[in-house]
Amino acid sequence: MKIHIKLLANYQKYLPPDCSSSSYEAEVPPDVRVEDVLAQLPVPLEESVVLVNGRTPQPGQALQEGDVLCLFPAIGGG
């Protein structure tokens, strides 16, 4: 199934080179867990905020077709 991986703020440098927006499509096994996808990403996970469709995922949560998995570094500002 396909999901969208969105990388914001300083994590934009981890986007694929040909990616013109903040997100790209990724092919993952059906019902894959959030943690399993995160483990495959080149992003430092400590001090990161992880969201699925804009909300904080539950531990062990499985992803669904079309979900948006978003990561950005934990830092305040505004």
Place this chain on the structure above:
Amino acid sequence: MYGWNGRILRVNLTTGETSVEEVDPRTARDFIGGRGWAIRYLYNEMDPRVDPLSPENKLVFSTGPLTATPVPTGNRYMVTTKSPLTGAISCSNSGGFFPTEMKRTGFDLFIFEGRAERPVYLWVNDDRVELRPADHLWGRTVFETEDMLRAETDPRARVACIGPAGERLAPIAAILNDKHRAAARSGVGAVMGSKNLKAVVVRGTRRIPLARPDELKALADQVVEEVKQAVAAGKATLRTYGTAYVPPVTNEVGILPTYNFRTGVFAGAEAISGRVLSEKYLIRPKACYGCPIACGRLTRVEDPVFGGEGEGPEYETIGALGSACGVDNLAAITKANYICNELGLDTISVGMTIACAMEMYELGLIPESDIGRPLRFGDAQAVVEMVRLAGLREGFGDLIAQGSYRLASHYGHPEFSMSAKKQEFPAYDPRGAKGMGLLYATSNIGASHMAGDTAYMEVFGVPKKVDPLSWEDKPRLVKYFEDIFTIVDAAGLCVFLSIRYLFEPTYNVEPVRISRLMEYATGAGYDEETLLEAGERVYNLERMFLVRAGFSRADDTLPPRMLHEPMPEGPAKGHVVELDRMLPEYYRLRGWDENGVPTKEKLAELGLL
């Protein structure tokens, strides 16, 4: 005294007399400095019921014990007065270089009283204090005023001044320092204007004596090193993008104010992001005095319509003048920001007020003949034009300059004003971050992100992530953030560094590092407990100012949209702010009665009786 200068400069603008007062050590310690000292003096000296624009109101500029020390970001000052926008107390603060220079004159506080007959400016050159005529500066922009004042005083002097908006008493007028930094909120610029005080110019060469300088330097250096490591590791988002990195983040969680808070999802969020700002307009990042972060943006826009050069925009400005107005044109937002700085306006209040006017125009509640043009969401050129008119209080801009509550009430529909205590919301829709909802409603200064920004935890995960959509845990979180923001403000530091590096990573742990820095600077006997208690003391005294000004539980509220209109889409879909459920628990934790008034027991506990 260490850390503090221990001296106050009092300026009576009516008589033209100035005097110097010493601060007693116990007051110094118990009220920390900055915002804390300011409310201590205002509460004792003035009637909170006075007209904010009358000579009876007082205006306080204050620095803290860590301002102008080696502690990184020790570069803040606060402006405290009775606000013409809210009728409550103000706590508008700013960084840059003026605050450090002010502290080095040897005074911690300037207290302005009365009203000058003709325009004047204050020139403080170390111990030499002079009120000078400012007739030649009246009507000038912020940029012109600063250039002229440095030419006629000292090229190394630092300037805080008002522009035309403050002179014309706009309740959303700011005080600008170093041209581009603003003590923006609550209309503090109008209070300065009402006193015929155009500018404050400072040149200081005094070094601040420290109680334990070696230990302070060692801990300060350690913090700087941690920030540098984050920069080297490519984690320093604020350096890379400024706060402009935020719109895609708040959009992702569905709380980016859009179309006057009709929704929290904006299709143009990417177009107004820090990434675009960096690619198209950034000249270089710019730091305030002694700051390793450098979140400031020196920018240039080359565009036939929206061209210019200056600083900004920050996230809040982008939210207010951009998404809230449905505008995805970053050049126009940046131009509108430049005009705000030039004329001396609060970018948040003016942007959110234009958004309010746009919604009311589209609903047919404001006739086009009043505005003089169509005012639809998404019209970038209209935003820029309205900002200019507001800064000059010309045409329809005269109503915008009064803020959204007065504008919406003028047309009989105050419910379209997205404000609390008449001050416009910052750029977080509280339906998707419930702590922010409780904060806006209860804050002593009206809606503000600087009063105790729980979005740090609800959105940004600092120091740890909490669920933004839950309300049960928020009364405790809001109280804690209000108290620690009070400490940071009173100490003279910037929250960007403080929240991340100077507190322990869970909110029920004491503020370890900042209390050590305070003790190394002052030697006054601070530890975690006494510092937190001092923060709470200051917060309660501010509250008592409001109580005496006539505020009550009825004012601790939010617009009906936030309470009754569920968020229509996005991750916060279906949510409102459960204020009625949070408020009683918040009052209980604060030691306030059911009307939001501090109890005798609480006041006694804090030594405020």
